[in-house]
Amino acid sequence: MSIPTPHISAKSKDEIANTVLMPGDPLRAKYIAENFLDDYKQFTNTRGMLGFTGFYKGKRVSVMGSGMGIPSxxxxxxxxxKFYDVETIIxxxxxxxxQENVKLHDIVLATSACSESSINDNLFGNIHFSPTPDxxxxxxAYNKSKELGYITHCGQVHSSDQFYSNIDEKVFKNxxxxxxLCVEMESYGLFTTARKYGKKALAIFTISDSLVSNEADSAENRQNSYTQMMELALEVAPK
Structure with missing residues (x-):
């Protein structure tokens, strides 16, 4: 396969920076470019998955949507x-x-990811591979978040295969x-892929809802706020 790829329309590796921030929502990628990056240019819009490259405090960075879920x-x-020689994805x-102590708008840094996904079954047999970030x-990122005064938790996350899942109560309690610490949908796939290619990966989350207190943020807030998480990712993004 050569570039552009079937899913990314950038015609040159140079159009994409060494570090790419990846929210699931392409509109969140657009928001980050518009509000944090200088001199940004769009490098892809294939299938509506927007990607931009610009500068944050003089550091060249890209941001692109990933879609929802591990397969996407x-x-x-x-x-x-593999094809654009990106070194780091955040x-x-x-x-x-x-968890009761992980509150709405807190930040979580994933130290590893567990999942019910079967994507690695053919790779490791009966060994349950547990991928980790760089x-x-x-x-x-942890030290920087403390320096910035953010409420930050570090620990394992659950990358669920389903958004609307009826998880067994006993499993949830376990x-x-x-x-x-929390449930999301992509980090298991990111950490696995980074390990495959010998690249770097990190996952930073803002708590948007709680499965403990049943609090939840609006869709608009999920798309257009959570600026602490965005700033933290940009601050620690390698050049």
Missing amino acids: SMIYFNELY RVGSAGSM FDLLLT LQQYDV
Whole structure:
């Protein structure tokens, strides 16, 4: 396969920076470009998945939507790492809290991801592979979040295969007991793909709703706010 790929219309590797921030929502990618990047240019809009490259405090960065769920997002992760020589992908997204102390608008840094997804079954047999982010990048993000005064939690996240899932109550209680912090839908695929290609990955979340208190943010807030998470990702993005 050559570039442009079937899913990314950038005609040159140079159109995309070494680091790409990836929200699930392409409109959130557009929001980040418009509000944080200087001299940004759009490099893709294939299938409505928007991507932009610009400068944050003089540092060249790209931002692009990934779609929802592991199968959709892994298409983009693979193509960016393999065909566009991207070195680092930072997922920025919303998540649902699974712990009482992880509150609405808190930030979560994923230290690993668990999932009911079967994507790795043919790779590792009966071994349940647990992908993790790049440690140095994770540590940098944690220290930076503390420096900025953000309420930040570090721990395992659950990358669910289903948005509208009827998770068994016993399973949910076990995930809580074993200190899984929140549920989202893409990090398991991101960390796995990064490990496959020897690249870097990180996942940063803003808590948009709570499975404990049943609080929830509006769709507009999910798309157009959560600026602490965006700023943190841009601050720690490698050049």
